[in-house]
Amino acid sequence: MRRLSLTRYHRAAPLVLLFVLLAGITTAASFVQSTPASATAEASADDISEGSKLFAANCATCHGLDAQGTEGVAPSLIGVGAAAVDFQVGTGRMPMQASGPQAIAKTVQFNQDQIDQLAAYVASLAPGPAVPDADAVDPALGNAANGMALFRTNCAMCHGSVGGGGALTQGKYAPSLWATTPTHIYEAMLVGPQSMPVFNNANITPEDKRDIIAYLDEQRNGAPGGAALGAIGPVAEGLWAWILGMGIIVGFTVWIGVRSS
Amino acid sequence: MTDTKTLPTATRLNRAAGATANWADERTSIGAFTKFLARKIFPDHWSFMLGEVALYSFIVLLLSGVILTAFFVPSMDFVHYEGEFAQLKGVEMSKAFESTIHMSFEVPGGLLMRQIHHWAALIFTAAIVTHMARVFFTGAFRKPREINWLIGFTLMILSLAAGFTGYSLPDDVLSGNGLRIIDGVIRSIPILGSYISYWLFGGEFPGEALIPRMFTAHILLIPALILSLIAVHLFLVFLQKHTQYPGPGRTDKNVVGLPLFPVYTAKAGGFFFVVFGVIALLGALFQINPVWNYGPYDPSPVSAGTQPDWYMLFIDGGLRIMPGQVEVVLWGYTLSLNILIPAVIMPGLFFGFLALYPWIESWATGDRGERHVLDRPRNAPVRTGIGVALITFYVVLVLEGSNDIVANLFRLSINDLTILFRIAVFALPVLAFWVTKRIAMGLQRKDRELVLHGHETGRIVRFDNGEYIEVHEPLSDEERWMLVSYQNLKPRELAPEHNEHGVRRKGYRWDRFKAALSRFYYEDRVEPVTPAELHEAHEHHKAEIEGMAARSEAHSAARADAAADKAPADA
Numbered sequence: 001m002r003r004l005s006l007t008r009y010h011r012a013a014p015l016v017l018l019f020v021l022l023a024g025i026t027t028a029a030s031f032v033q034s035t036p037a038s039a040t041a042e043a044s045a046d047d048i049s050e051g052s053k054l055f056a057a058n059c060a061t062c063h064g065l066d067a068q069g070t071e072g073v074a075p076s077l078i079g080v081g082a083a084a085v086d087f088q089v090g091t092g093r094m095p096m097q098a099s100g101p102q103a104i105a106k107t108v109q110f111n112q113d114q115i116d117q118l119a120a121y122v123a124s125l126a127p128g129p130a131v132p133d134a135d136a137v138d139p140a141l142g143n144a145a146n147g148m149a150l151f152r153t154n155c156a157m158c159h160g161s162v163g164g165g166g167a168l169t170q171g172k173y174a175p176s177l178w179a180t181t182p183t184h185i186y187e188a189m190l191v192g193p194q195s196m197p198v199f200n201n202a203n204i205t206p207e208d209k210r211d212i213i214a215y216l217d218e219q220r221n222g223a224p225g226g227a228a229l230g231a232i233g234p235v236a237e238g239l240w241a242w243i244l245g246m247g248i249i250v251g252f253t254v255w256i257g258v259r260s261s
Numbered sequence: 262m263t264d265t266k267t268l269p270t271a272t273r274l275n276r277a278a279g280a281t282a283n284w285a286d287e288r289t290s291i292g293a294f295t296k297f298l299a300r301k302i303f304p305d306h307w308s309f310m311l312g313e314v315a316l317y318s319f320i321v322l323l324l325s326g327v328i329l330t331a332f333f334v335p336s337m338d339f340v341h342y343e344g345e346f347a348q349l350k351g352v353e354m355s356k357a358f359e360s361t362i363h364m365s366f367e368v369p370g371g372l373l374m375r376q377i378h379h380w381a382a383l384i385f386t387a388a389i390v391t392h393m394a395r396v397f398f399t400g401a402f403r404k405p406r407e408i409n410w411l412i413g414f415t416l417m418i419l420s421l422a423a424g425f426t427g428y429s430l431p432d433d434v435l436s437g438n439g440l441r442i443i444d445g446v447i448r449s450i451p452i453l454g455s456y457i458s459y460w461l462f463g464g465e466f467p468g469e470a471l472i473p474r475m476f477t478a479h480i481l482l483i484p485a486l487i488l489s490l491i492a493v494h495l496f497l498v499f500l501q502k503h504t505q506y507p508g509p510g511r512t513d514k515n516v517v518g519l520p521l522f523p524v525y526t527a528k529a530g531g532f533f534f535v536v537f538g539v540i541a542l543l544g545a546l547f548q549i550n551p552v553w554n555y556g557p558y559d560p561s562p563v564s565a566g567t568q569p570d571w572y573m574l575f576i577d578g579g580l581r582i583m584p585g586q587v588e589v590v591l592w593g594y595t596l597s598l599n600i601l602i603p604a605v606i607m608p609g610l611f612f613g614f615l616a617l618y619p620w621i622e623s624w625a626t627g628d629r630g631e632r633h634v635l636d637r638p639r640n641a642p643v644r645t646g647i648g649v650a651l652i653t654f655y656v657v658l659v660l661e662g663s664n665d666i667v668a669n670l671f672r673l674s675i676n677d678l679t680i681l682f683r684i685a686v687f688a689l690p691v692l693a694f695w696v697t698k699r700i701a702m703g704l705q706r707k708d709r710e711l712v713l714h715g716h717e718t719g720r721i722v723r724f725d726n727g728e729y730i731e732v733h734e735p736l737s738d739e740e741r742w743m744l745v746s747y748q749n750l751k752p753r754e755l756a757p758e759h760n761e762h763g764v765r766r767k768g769y770r771w772d773r774f775k776a777a778l779s780r781f782y783y784e785d786r787v788e789p790v791t792p793a794e795l796h797e798a799h800e801h802h803k804a805e806i807e808g809m810a811a812r813s814e815a816h817s818a819a820r821a822d823a824a825a826d827k828a829p830a831d832a
């Protein structure tokens with residue numbers, strides 16, 4: 001303490017303090033803002049009108065002013081429901097960056113409030129699947145073993161055995177699921193974005209969907225047996241056996257043989 | 262330094278060792294044999310240790326495999342998993358799969374042993390291939406070693422069989438898919454296919470007999486064959502003596518090197534632990550074949566990233582690259598050429614060519630002498646080109662076998678990749694052959710230049726008449742030996758078709774084929790420098806070389822003077 005009081009403050013100290021304070025306030029404010037947003041799940045008329053404005057400004061160019069779609073460019077959004085909007089916009093796939101084999105999950109463009117407003121607007125056009133509640137996607141309530149069996153039969157052929165992703169035809173691909181939120185996984189199954197088939201509630205029940213989420217969540221606890229090398233199977237293992245294993249061993253043979261003629 | 266107290270213990274130790282050796286010798290007369298072994302001379306080079314890597318990883322496979330057999334249950338009986346691993350709780354599976362999961366998660370060190378075993382298998386096959394490539398590129402398969410090449414080749418095939426049977430034992434989805442593909446390949450063989458498949462699987466795929474059968478093959482039949490062939494392989498190395506790289510004093514009639522004891526016993530002993538250590542590190546740090554993620558075998562699911570281990574990947578690549586339209590139906594029977602060609606005929610030709618290669622080359626050379634001095638790869642441009650072409654062909658198929666991984670990694674279209682590889686699999690090997698042959702011949706020409714003109718020194722000298730030359734330093738005799746002492750093989754002469762009586766000679770066609778092959782091998786060649794050429798070059802450059810010698814003498818004298826002047830000052 002004595003040492004501290006004896007030291008002269010740096011000239012810039014007030015400036016730094018001010019900056020820290022401002023940063024603190026901004027962070028706190030963003031928390032205060034976001035907390036009630038997720039609490040109010042019910043859409044108000046206000047949300048719908050805000051959503052319609054956002055839609056007109058950001059989505060209507062392709063999807064049309066009434067979300068009716070444009071032939072050959074973008075599908076109609078009437079009846080896709082809030083879940084589709086929450087998934088597509090919430091993962092950064094929409095607004096679409098560029099035409100290509102499939103929409104890329106880029107940085108999310110809107111905050112959760114705006115996404116909810118957009119979803120509320122699209123949901124108000126016609127009935128469609130809703131955003132699942134927290135319990136429906138809670139991995140702790142699911143059965144990972146049942147989830148694994150379902151995943152293996154329904155998902156692994158594209159997403160790989162543990163959801164590491166894989167290639168589809170013509171440059172399309174099934175993305176890795178390791179960083180996808182449980183809600184988005186649930187919504188993707190429900191609405192079948194892009195190349196993905198729809199797994200409706202008659203096909204895979206909500207409980208089964210939660211089990212699949214539980215299985216994917218298990219994969220985030222680390223891989224038994226060491227680094228998983230991308231969890232893409234024997235190709236990665238073979239590559240590492242050659243590069244790392246044979247590389248080190250041949251390096252040693254050269255070292256041992258260096259004294260020879 | 263040496264204090265007197267250690268001396269008595271040392272002699273006591275010596276005495277004890279001597280007595281033990283004597284005890285053994287009096288009962289087995291092993292002394293003479295040990296002496297023979299200990300004094301056996303081996304040439305030294307890093308690339309001669311690649312075969313050792315294969316041997317040591319095989320020892321690691323045996324050691325870890327013994328531990329795995331203590332816990333693995335080779336049975337296809339159905340059980341429900343009752344263990345601790347959450348994502349498999351209550352799942353129906355075979356006893357084989359259950360015991361694999363059990364040894365991975367509940368047996369202390371079990372997972373480590375499994376991973377060491379699997380990494381060792383990948384290193385084993387990789388080391389065999391690397392060793393084989395070394396033998397190929399240096400021409401170590403030439404007379405008298407053709408039989409040993411064939412034994413080595415058989416060991417390579419057996420290692421693939423060992424790997425594949427072991428990979429399939431846990432009865433998981435991934436290896437089950439692999440087995441199903443093999444089943445399909447077997448069935449594509451006309452007439453016999455379905456019978457072989459029924460016989461192998463004991464009925465319709467997958468049946469219940471396969472796991473116990475593969476277990477017997479994997480832990481008894483194949484390792485026993487490998488072990489006995491390794492014994493013959495090494496015995497022949499001792500009998501025929503090891504090949505050596507060209508160098509001063511090395512001929513086809515001697516072996517220049519170091520004795521087995523103590524040099525190689527120490528080197529090889531230490532190197533075993535290096536190989537073991539690297540494999541153990543891989544096993545400890547990197548997950549391999551996580552069967553708990555693939556789940557117990559069930560014929561319906563196939564996950565993305567379904568590939569065999571690397572050594573079978575080229576066959577998978579063949580299947581993926583083949584257009585599907587070539588399936589034909591003849592009199593109600595389907596001939597699956599789309600499977601038969603890439604998975605049976607292609608590997609058959611590839612492996613057949615490899616097995617027969619020593620004979621193919623001897624048809625071209627017509628060389629009947631023993632060759633114990635190895636070729637530098639550049640001095641056999643066509644052989645080196647063929648080797649690189651084979652590797653290129655293999656690598657293209659491996660890439661096609663992993664086309665989904667490549668497509669996903671680089672965000673490419675899997676369809677475009679396959680079309681690209683369909684062209685590359687034919688075009689790239691030809692290109693690789695041509696480029697390699699040219700590079701090898703370019704290196705030979707560089708060697709010629711070096712022998713004729715010596716090393717460039719970078720020293721430019723101006724003569725009194727104003728002429729500039731670069732001083733070249735002549736090669737030492739040892740260096741020159743390396744560069745000129747290779748076999749200069751020429752295309753074989755073809756004897757006339759008809760003999761003096763105008764009768765067509767027997768075996769003319771075969772001779773004509775051999776002559777054509779020989780032309781392919783040796784038509785383009787760079788002749789080694791002859792003594793006459795060397796003499797002429799020296800005459801031609803006499804002024805430069807002698808001038809250089811005189812100058813360098815003067816130079817070093819001056820430098821010595823300068824050093825002498827400087828020395829007192831430093832002191």
